[in-house]
Amino acid sequence: MVDPRFGEAVRLFNAGEWYACHDGFEELWHETQGPCRKVLQGILQIAVAHLHLERGNRRGATVLLGEGLGRLHSAGPAQLGLNLDQLRQQARARLQALQQEQDPTGLPLPRLHADCADA
Template sequence: MSEVLEDDPRFRHAVVLFNAGQWYACHDGLEELWHETLGPDRPVLQGILQIAVAHLHLERGNQRGATILLGEGVGRLARSGSEALGLDLVHLRQASTARLRCLQAGGDPAALPLPSLQPQP
């Protein structure tokens, strides 16, 4: 299933949107795919989706919502391996975890790098 999903133009477009910080549009694309996906790729998609929505909350000034969803997304991805869907999940988890810890400490993660969806090394 993941090879098919990796080749889906909607998935590739959602990755581009995620990396461009276009969280709302990315969310729409990923959510559609998430509803259609079964198996081990489903929680990975959900984790990525939650991280995108967390950043949408941050843009809108909702730090509490961002903290909750970032924590859920990181937690969901922690149960996955280091790679899925052709993506480097270690990198995604590390960047997201750093931003989550900053939020949990009451800080502003704006100075930290945004998470990105990078291809597997």
């Protein structure tokens, strides 16, 4: 995806600016069709889950992390030029902590990393 809004949304996601990155990804999501739309929605849900977590809504965070991972489940290891396997692994670890009523803040935040192997 070459759209500069995508790069900015990724930057905001990686900076933990969950609300701002949500706005950027949501705009792109509304304009996207096909399998990339589902990937964008999964990333959006992971971002909003972390916004919920920051605001103390552990239940909302748990639900949205699960939904986001579900949307990303059928995507390959890389899509949109991003390493989705790494994103899924980080989000899954935080989801498991929440499901086990543990504090996920000691775990790495999910990050979006470029994957040069993505065609």
